[in-house]
């Protein structure tokens with residue numbers, strides 16, 4: 001990849017900030033390399049913006065809000081229509097950069113972009129989504145109606161694992177509702193995010209309506225505490241998400257924190273065996289297990305325990321290679337640090353007595369000897385006190401827990417500290433209905449391994465996977481990015497009867 005061709009960069013491959021419609025070079029002294037996880041090639045350098053630069057981005061957004069909030073809905077919508085066409089047109093080009101900086105396969109990178117594109121498509125129908133309500137004659141000659149108005153400057157903080165989809169969960173819906181936005185992409189792989197931002201500018205998003213700052217904790221904390229920011233959308237780990245939720249909440253902001261996961265797939269013995277095993281292997285090891293919706297625990301119920309050897313055989317067949325190589329199933333994890341963390345957790349599993357059925361630690365990838373690769377790894381005999389069960393591993397590691405009954409499986413899932421996604425594999429409608437009623441998890445798949453909702457629904461979560469009550473897209477996000485004003489109105493005809501002074505609270 002020629003990183004120098006990536007938008008938002010200078011000739012020396014320094015990623016820029018977007019402030020008030022201008023791509024500007026940061027004056028910071030703190031930079032971080034953006035590294036291809038398959039090769040360790042440095043693709044570019046990202047600045048950790050200074051406090052003044054963050055302030056300048058927020059000030060630009062605050063100024064732009066004054067006119068953007070009054071821009072007609074149709075005009076905002078048409079920008080989204082152009083953006084969706086541009087994303088479609090450039091999707092393959094962006095996928096190459098995304099794969100290079102993040103490590104996922106080209107096909108999966110295209111999927112990452114597509115799932116975000118769907119949100120942009122949904123933003124094109126904001127005309128009906130942002131409508132208020134009207135009730136006629138709530139009292140004599142009195143009508144009540146609601147307006148859904150934008151709230152001001154909003155900010156989004158995104159993780160490394162979906163550099164296209166998750167920024168697209170945020171800024172299109174925020175902007176199309178009439179807000180202005182400051183985006184803080186992951187410092188590990190911001191290049192593809194910036195390509196999407198550049199397309200948004202090309203589509204007609206005016207100067208200051210969308211701004212980008214880069215950085216880590218300092219920049220995030222500055223966004224969470226700035227008095228001109230009205231709402232924060234965060235997606236990332238539970239630890240950081242809880243910090244962001246608390247800090248921004250203490251500073252009076254609306255906050256939604258979409259956080260970490262430990263997703264259980266419950267397998268009943270009546271399930272379609274082949275389909276289920278394929279689904280498990282794909283959802284556990286695809287994207288090197290770095291999806292918030294990856295299946296990380298397989299709960300084999302009763303006789304489904306006997307399927308373990310087949311699951312192992314399927315996992316062993318998956319091809320580990322760089323994301324841009326044809327036929328790759330499992331790419332590298334994002335960084336050397338991430339790899340060390342995953343290896344440490346695998347070692348803890350062995351130490352704590354789980355059975356290592358398939359060991360991906362020593363995988364060799366010819367031509368990519370320096371890549372952060374870990375092969376599919378499978379543990380059986382896992383108990384709920386082991387670190388490989390209690391922690392989000394975020395690597396290609398599947399842990400298998402065995403239980404005797406369906407009720408035990410449901411109780412197990414509900415006891416886990418995370419509640420992001422879960423799946424049930426069965427041929428029984430009654431079992432599926434019981435599962436959807438009793439399970440305390442945000443996304444539930446019935447014979448679907450990664451049930452990420454389409455954009456006219458909303459992504460959600462419970463317990464340690466989500467804080468804040470509204471989701472990051474769908475109708476819920478329109479509520480998140482707008483405030484409701486209720487107007488109660490009476491108009492007098494010239495010949496209206498004079499009611500005299502009313503000293504009660506009643507409307508007459």
Ligand code: NAD
Nearest residue numbers: 158159160185186216217220236237240258259260261292
């Ligand atoms: P992360 O929490 O390390 O980083 C997320 C964002 O927070 C980044 O922009 C980062 O710069 C910033 N950040 C990092 N440390 C910070 C700190 N100390 N204070 C303030 N901000 C900080 O997450 P990640 O490793 O980039 O992403 C993986 C995590 O995201 C996993 O836990 C995954 O489950 C989760 N995730 C959740 C969802 C969801 O919808 N629930 C979706 C995708 C990813």
